[in-house]
Amino acid sequence: MKVFLVCLLACVITTAIGVLALSLVYVKNPAFIKETGVTDDGTSSPKPAEKSVDVxxxxxxxxxxxxxxxxxxxxxxxxxxxxxxxxxxxxxxxxxxxxxxxxxxxxxxxxxxxxxxxxxxxxxxxxxxxxxxxxxxxxxxxxxxxxxxxxxxxxxxxxxxxxxxxxxxxxxxxxxxxxxxxxxxxxxxxxxxxxDVDDAFFSTPEDIAARALKPQGGVNFIRTFKKQAEDQAxxxxxxxxxxxxxxxxxxxxxxxxWQYFYNLKGSAEYPFPGGVFQWARYRINGTGLNETEKIFSESLNKHENTLTLATLRITSNGL
CATH class of the missing domain: 2.60.120.10 (Jelly Rolls)
Known part of the structure; x- marks a missing residue:
């Protein structure tokens, strides 16, 4: 009996030490802990993982x-x-x-x-x-x-x-x-x-539109215009x-x-071993541009936050 009790006590102590060790591991390493939720019946169930979007x-x-x-x-x-x-x-x-x-x-x-x-x-x-x-x-x-x-x-x-x-x-x-x-x-x-202009028109009160546009017939003429059910953009x-x-x-x-237009396909080409660029952009002093292209260049420059556009053609196996 004494031998049995000693063995039982040893097992209890060993189990307690094991549980304590595992607890310390889980506390130190949160990744071991599995997230769980609670279902309607009170039992736990794993939470769905968040979607990962490719960078x-x-x-x-x-x-x-x-x-x-x-x-x-x-x-x-x-x-x-x-x-x-x-x-x-x-x-x-x-x-x-x-x-x-x-x-x-x-x-x-x-x-x-x-x-x-x-x-x-x-x-x-x-x-x-x-x-x-x-x-x-x-x-x-x-x-x-x-x-x-x-x-x-x-x-x-x-x-x-x-x-x-x-x-x-x-x-x-x-x-x-x-x-x-x-x-x-x-x-x-x-x-x-x-x-859109039509949205601006139909959102303007009829009397104000009539006074602003001064059409023959006044408000009655304005009322002849009907807004379409489908967007007319x-x-x-x-x-x-x-x-x-x-x-x-x-x-x-x-x-x-040429303030609003550029003939990109007819502009100068800038060739490289693997392809060719063409540009619609601002150039300081109009370098390399003809007279109409200079108009476009200056138009871009006088407006804030304009873009430079380009086409790039890469030949087969080019980089």
């Missing part, structure tokens, strides 16, 4: 997977920052949006597709300049200067660049038979603030051929056009 999505956005904003005359897709995280379509998209905001990148990107005869309705941006590269199609551009006294219009084809300074009213009309596709760059890492009326016949698309003088 590459701080620098990469799968634009083709982003939400397509459809309109009667086309569509827009965005790679941008959103204050409301619920507006992101995925964790990867949110990672990119947070990254461009955290890095103060001065950048929001979008693609704009306009159907044949469609129109990106007149609008302006409160907090960003807009730079665009026409990837496909033919378009007619309109810009109303900041002082509202000069309207500049011009045609643009694939490979050319457009520029709209902040707070200038502008529009884009597809005048070709195929879709227009623009790559658009906006100089803000915050949410882009845009107002990219417009294409089904009866357009009845509304507009023999349209002409005027080209303004070069000294006006």
């Amino acid at each position: 590459k999505f701080q620098f990469l956005n799968h634009l083709g997977k982003s939400k397509v904003h459809n309109y009667p005359g086309g569509e827009i897709q965005w790679a941008r920052f959103r204050k409301d995280v619920n507006e992101y379509q995925s964790d990867e998209e949110m990672e990119f949006g947070k990254s461009i905001n955290n890095h103060r990148s001065k950048m929001t990107f979008g693609t704009l597709r306009i159907k044949s005869k469609g129109l990106r309705a007149p609008h302006w941006h409160f907090n960003a300049n807009e730079h665009g590269y026409l990837l496909q199609g033919t378009a007619w551009i309109g810009v109303i200067g900041a002082d509202d006294s000069v309207v500049t219009t011009y045609n643009v084809t694939a490979g050319q660049v457009i520029f709209f300074p902040r707070n200038t009213v502008h529009w884009i009309k597809n005048v070709g038979s195929e879709d227009c596709v623009f790559l658009l760059f906006f100089t803000t890492h915050e949410e882009l603030q845009t107002l 990219v417009n294409l009326p089904p009866n357009l051929d009845e509304l507009v016949q023999n349209a002409t698309y005027v080209q303004s003088p070069d000294n006006l056009v």
